[in-house]
Amino acid sequence: MHELALTESLVEQVAEHTAGRRVSAVHLRVGLLSGVVPEAIEFCFDVAASGGPLEGATLVIERVPGRLGCRTCGLESAAADGLPVCPCGSADVEVVAGRELTLTRVEVLREPSCA
Numbered sequence: 001m002h003e004l005a006l007t008e009s010l011v012e013q014v015a016e017h018t019a020g021r022r023v024s025a026v027h028l029r030v031g032l033l034s035g036v037v038p039e040a041i042e043f044c045f046d047v048a049a050s051g052g053p054l055e056g057a058t059l060v061i062e063r064v065p066g067r068l069g070c071r072t073c074g075l076e077s078a079a080a081d082g083l084p085v086c087p088c089g090s091a092d093v094e095v096v097a098g099r100e101l102t103l104t105r106v107e108v109l110r111e112p113s114c115a
């Protein structure tokens with residue numbers, strides 16, 4: 001995964017969505033099995049956001065733990081680091097959660113009002 005390119009496209013996507021309004025916060029849901037390193041996105045965000053409507057915005061990342069469903073015994077278990085293997089020893093597992101990379105919320109700064 002190239003986190004900088006990913007973060008840049010994320011920033012573009014948000015900027016497009018908010019039509020040039022100043023963005024105060026971006027909420028992202030990142031699955032820990034998505035192959036994306038949340039810390040790397042955080043690291044790249046300021047660089048990718050600088051000079052645009054997202055400059056200075058806060059990036060809030062919700063980390064979603066990986067869950068595996070076993071096709072052998074039917075057990076659903078938390079994905080530990082490393083190999084996707086069920087506690088029963090079977091490697092015939094499917095990822096049921098943790099592959100997300102979703103933009104969940106964008107907060108836009110309110111324009112000062114005269115009212």
Ligand SMILES: [Zn+2]
Nearest residue numbers: 070073086088
């Ligand atoms: Zn199993």
